[in-house]
Amino acid sequence: MRKKIVAGNWKMNLTLAQGEQLVNDIVAAGIKLAEGQEVVVAPPFPYLIKVKQLIRNYPGIYLAAQNCASEKSGAYTGEVSAEMLASVGVDYVILGHSERREYFSESNAQLAKKIDLALANGIKPIFCCGEPLEVRKAETQNEYVARQLEESLYHLDAAALKNIVIAYEPIWAIGTGLTASAQQAQDMHAFIRARIAEKFGREAALGLTILYGGSAKPSNAGELFASADVDGGLIGGASLVAADFTAIVKSL
Numbered sequence: 308m309r310k311k312i313v314a315g316n317w318k319m320n321l322t323l324a325q326g327e328q329l330v331n332d333i334v335a336a337g338i339k340l341a342e343g344q345e346v347v348v349a350p351p352f353p354y355l356i357k358v359k360q361l362i363r364n365y366p367g368i369y370l371a372a373q374n375c376a377s378e379k380s381g382a383y384t385g386e387v388s389a390e391m392l393a394s395v396g397v398d399y400v401i402l403g404h405s406e407r408r409e410y411f412s413e414s415n416a417q418l419a420k421k422i423d424l425a426l427a428n429g430i431k432p433i434f435c436c437g438e439p440l441e442v443r444k445a446e447t448q449n450e451y452v453a454r455q456l457e458e459s460l461y462h463l464d465a466a467a468l469k470n471i472v473i474a475y476e477p478i479w480a481i482g483t484g485l486t487a488s489a490q491q492a493q494d495m496h497a498f499i500r501a502r503i504a505e506k507f508g509r510e511a512a513l514g515l516t517i518l519y520g521g522s523a524k525p526s527n528a529g530e531l532f533a534s535a536d537v538d539g540g541l542i543g544g545a546s547l548v549a550a551d552f553t554a555i556v557k558s559l
């Protein structure tokens with residue numbers, strides 16, 4: 308049975324005090340997670356250690372970073388390595404978010420290096436993929452996403468793939484209020500799973516958790532998560548409000 312996950316990506320939001328309050332409110336909600344269900348919170352780097360302490364007594368709640376360096380260590384001012392993240396207890400790392408690709412020019416090849424470093428340090432990548440609006444309008448989204456998968460993940464073997472989570476985030480739906488329909492999400496998730504099956508085998512594909520991200524909220528999460536190949540969500544804006552985030556978790 309593959310894992311079902313709701314992950315909250317705080318992006319560059321909240322002070323430490325606000326972040327602590329958010330985590331405390333999430334744990335106070337006392338959500339009962341079924342077997343195989345996980346909650347992940349991805350605060351900014353400076354809050355990771357604190358958030359790790361706050362969630363340590365809550366099995367089922369995991370810690371993610373929002374990025375890591377593509378180099379192992381050394382003279383890279385301002386960068387944070389996968390090894391550093393592992394040393395403070397980070398479980399997951401979001402890699403290839405469209406905002407990193409767009410504003411920080413992250414390439415598929417660079418992301419392949421980040422994935423290798425995360426895996427080598429025992430951190431599970433949440434690998435983001437997804438097409439911009441013009442690609443969706445041209446109906447070439449499958450080719451676009453296939454290329455992202457090929458160039459960042461296809462160098463792995465099936466054993467390594469077990470530690471990867473994929474998040475499909477159509478760029479036109481991120482922070483815009485425009486959500487992909489449940490059918491659009493399901494179609495792309497099924498396509499991704501089929502590509503993974505072709506490359507890594509059926510068992511690897513069936514075990515792969517594929518999240519949807521893009522204006523997911525309490526009012527649409529249930530419908531999105533009900534689709535056969537949608538295994539949860541990567542949540543941005545709604546993850547900053549404890550009541551919304553916990554309502555989305557309950558939709559798993």
Ligand SMILES: O=C[C@H](O)COP(=O)(O)O
Nearest residue numbers: 316481482521522543544
């Ligand atoms: O990482 C999260 C996604 O970018 C979705 O963000 P959003 O829920 O604010 O649209």
